[in-house]
Amino acid sequence: NFYAIFNICSAGDHFISASTIYGGTYNLFAVTLKKLGIEVTFVDQDAPAEEIKKAFRPNTKALFAETVSNPAMNVLDIEKFAEIAHSEGVPLIVDNTFPTPINCRPFEWGADIVVHSTTKYMDGHAAALGGAIVDSGNFDWEAYADKYPGLTQPDESYHGLTYTKAFGKGAYITKAVVQLMRDLGSAQSPQNSFLLNIGLETLHLRMPRHCENALKAAEYLESRPEVAWVNYPGLEGNKYYELAQKYMPNGTCGVMTFGLKGGRNASIKFMDNLGLIAIVTHVADARSCILHPASHTHRQLSDQQLIEAGVAPDLIRLSVGIENAEDIINDIEQALG
Ligand SMILES: Cc1ncc(COP(=O)(O)O)c(C=O)c1O
Known part of the structure; x- marks a missing residue:
């Protein structure tokens, strides 16, 4: 950029x-x-x-x-x-x-x-910055x-x-x-270019799977009473659904955000309970990963300061990977308790 x-x-x-x-x-x-x-x-x-x-x-x-x-x-x-x-x-x-x-x-x-x-989906495996x-x-x-x-x-x-x-x-x-x-x-170093090239060879296979899994996960999250909101452009009713359909008819990506009704504390408990889904700052990877800024990257901020910084205290960013969708949903289910 x-x-x-x-x-x-x-x-x-x-x-x-x-x-x-x-x-x-x-x-x-x-x-x-x-x-x-x-x-x-x-x-x-x-x-x-x-x-x-x-x-x-x-x-x-x-x-x-x-x-x-x-x-x-x-x-x-x-x-x-x-x-x-x-x-x-x-x-x-x-x-x-x-x-x-x-x-x-x-x-x-x-x-x-x-x-x-290219550090994200193009590489896909968090192997090379680019x-x-x-x-x-x-x-x-x-x-x-x-x-x-x-x-x-x-x-x-x-x-x-x-x-x-x-x-x-x-x-x-x-x-x-x-x-x-x-x-x-x-x-980019020759080794990193080599790794990126390997990632690119499967990008066309991974992206549809990311979208398919993410839609299932988003629909599941929406169906749960503990979940206050889900923001995924692939969901009908999302503010950006029509624009997403126009520009990305085959799906947007695997990333979404959602919030739990219990706010910051419920989010921390949920994150601690996760097994398969990795808590990392990275996003858009073949493996499912998740970030709760209020308890990780932004944890020194109060709820009020978080809101001022444009990050809701309950906001969780989930980057759905290409694992079996049922495994991902099972992990979310057991973490919700
Ligand atoms: C949309 C977007 N652009 C650029 C970047 C920066 O990428 P990098 O860390 O590879 O410099 C990111 C990182 O998260 C991103 O999400």
């Missing part, structure tokens, strides 16, 4: 992002990029297009969002976002980590650049040449080469590789 933005933004520039994105990306945008002089404005991705367009400034260079957000599970209206970005003359960059290209193909809906944390940028080549940088001098003017660090002239549709991704990766590193 850093390279995807930094490839077209420098000090004095601005970009717009959906607010409900992964916390690490939020901090990267709001804190780290700010130190480099790049400003972000966060918007509500569900707001009407006219509302979102008000956030654009003359120095705005990109629009960013997650196709399915972690952990809010908001489904992006990709066509709406693409229309907003293009009418303002900037590319739409989407993080497609959760659905993966198996379930969602953002280019077909107008996105220009797609990013992935990330990927995929450029559709569709954004016309030359049409906004003044806005993107890094692509349309000679690069003095590369023998005065102009990326759009030398590489055409490959300008953006070539610059990311030959300039940013050269200067900043982040090249």
Whole structure:
């Protein structure tokens, strides 16, 4: 995500992002990029297009969002976002980590650049850290040449080469590789690339199973009296069900959130009772894993502070794996008590 933005933004520039994105990306945008002089404005991705367009400034260079957000599970209206970005003359960059290209193909809906944390489903086994940028080549940088001098003017660090002239549709991704990766590193090691490649070979088999298992688990959770709410876009009645059907008709992913009626204490008891499902911060793995921020990553915060941080004290994030669905549901059942 850093390279995807930094490839077209420098000090004095601005970009717009959906607010409900992964916390690490939020901090990267709001804190780290700010130190480099790049400003972000966060918007509500569900707001009407006219509302979102008000956030654009003359120095705005990109629009960013997650196709399915972690952990809010908001489904992006990709066509709406693409229309907003293009009418303002900037590319739409989407993080497609959760659905993966198996379930969602953002280019077909107008996105220009797609990013992935390959650490998640693509690897699938928590074996290798990694990330990927995929450029559709569709954004016309030359049409906004003044806005993107890094692509349309000679690069003095590369023998005065102009990326759009030398590489055409490959300008953006070539610059990311030959300039940013050269200067900043982040090249994946051969061993990690090897591990990622092995994961990719089974991605198309794993994703349908994740979705099938997750839907069963979500329906089971919904049927239990101890459960206060379940947030999974594959459930009919979910706020994002229609958008999920449109953009991801074969399913979204294995991740969902839910809350127990007993709040924080009941959640802690539930987590302690789990056997098969592993308590880990990691998400989107072949093995089922689970996180209760209030008793783990955010445990130093009071209930009030949690709410202020946008994390409900009862929120549990369940990432359903590819094990036997009955085993997963049995574990949930015995943990509920
Ligand atoms: C949607 C999304 N994007 C990016 C990341 C960052 O991934 P990595 O830890 O591989 O840098 C995560 C991590 O959870 C994520 O969920």
